[in-house]
Amino acid sequence: MRLFIAGLRKLVRRPATLVSLGLLAGLLSLILVAVGATARSRPNGAEALLLVTFPGAYVLILSFILGLGGLISLVYGAAVAGSEWSWGTLKNAVARGESRSGYVLLTFASVALLIGIGLLVAFGIGILMGLVGATLAGVSTNGVTDSASLGALPDKLGRSWFAMVEEAAFGFAVATLARSQLAGVGAGIGLYFGEQFASLFLPDIVKYLPFNAAMAVVVNTNPGGGGGIVQRLDPGTALVAVTAWLVASLVVAAAFTERAEIAG
């Protein structure tokens, strides 16, 4: 428990934590306000206005968070795991007799909790900014209180959290194997874009891969209403795939660290 709390404290104080959240919430706010302010005066503006039209905006905002937030989670997970090697702080813990896999898993547990908090904060800011955008565009905000949409939110938020945690775990495992913050972040981003790129050629396989599966846990239509080539997994299968990636990533990170020679 003290290790978990110490892990949280370390992450909260870490500049990357605030930067990640700021990036996500900032971009989201910018887009929502910009849409609200300009949609009426643009061709195809009506479609853009959906982004600030509640209750539909709830899911759109969430899928935006999931899309960008997924990449940010990946980078964040990779940075946290990689820096333990780059900075030598894993060495300290091991030399003090701490369990290697325990340390790795508890470190990840604090990442997962912070992602949950970040998700809620970003979503809250997104709703506020969506309302601002709606007001700017003169769209009714009555849909905000739509009880069916509100009732579905906890489930959707939970799924989004789970999906982002999986993406963070993937980055976490990659950086652990790379034993380096920089290499881990780089390789993680490479794999992320590699997966998007591969979807052009191997849609049947790519839908099972970490990022596509993560998206399918929450949204099973392609964002933007078509145009995407990858057929999304159905939510149930996606959940299984995401769980498998999450567990596999953590097992790889823990087992690798358990066996690694720490001679850096």
Added chain:
Amino acid sequence: MGPAAASLALATHGLHKRYGSRVALAGLDLSVPEGVVYGFLGPNGAGKTTTMRLLTGLIHPDTGSIELLGRPFGRRDRRRLFDIGALIESPAFYPYLSGRENLRALAATGASTPANKVDELLDLVGLMDRARDRVSTYSLGMKQRLGIAAALLSDPRLLLLDEPANGLDPAGIVAMRDTLRNLAGMGKTVFVSSHILGEVRQLADMVGIIAAGRLVREGSLDDILSGGAIVRIRIKPEEVARAVAILPGMLGAGQVSVQSAESGWLSVEADAGRASEINRSLAEAGIYASELTAESDLESVFLELTGGAPAADGERPTFGAAGVSPKGSP
């Protein structure tokens, strides 16, 4: 296990370790009694840091065994490290956290650590004023001080310090020496690697010298120093032959060797106390030394044993080869 073994804080038997194809340790045997300050010496690449890593379970030996605090230490014995404090190679911290926060984070790992210990140690290493600053703003020596504090965090029975004097200023070195001597006075064992031989001389009770991954000498500081006395004399080059003829007569079995005939350097195996005697007998024979140094010190023993003796025959001294084989070993 016999009573002799039980009083050892640390022992290694035939420790072998390779990194890929590079041999770092080639059968290291160490015996460190409880309650001593043990100076662990060796040239660059000799295997000191590798030994420290093995002793803290960061890496594992290819063959050979380790005993820590009287019991075998293997992969499953990580809890033994709860009684051990270590500073290995350079100190490692979260750069964005303060010194105090870093120690607190560390205190959450391994053995449980009382909350007031952190400030007590910050005070001890003289970092109280800077305790709230980020470690990324610390100087080299300040990080080193924090590393020493980190090693002391769990009130260890055995301290493993890898070149702890790195980057410390003179006051810091004196303070560290006092701290380590105090700890030894309390019955704790301090195993400290160093390059600063003068420092080891003042600090250590016992010394182990390694070269190329093997122990080449281990013993009390007194024993080691009494064995390795060398007097170096510089005379006129044309008088070298005559001096070589005279000196053995007065020194008995003591060995005289010509280090550089052109520059007139001789070295004589003799206690430092006999330097003036040697000088007098040379003078009586009309040979006047222009320089005479009594190197009854760790440096000459170290250089002799680790194959880094001053270059002979007029060559200028070099840095030597890192990790070279000790003299006389295959």
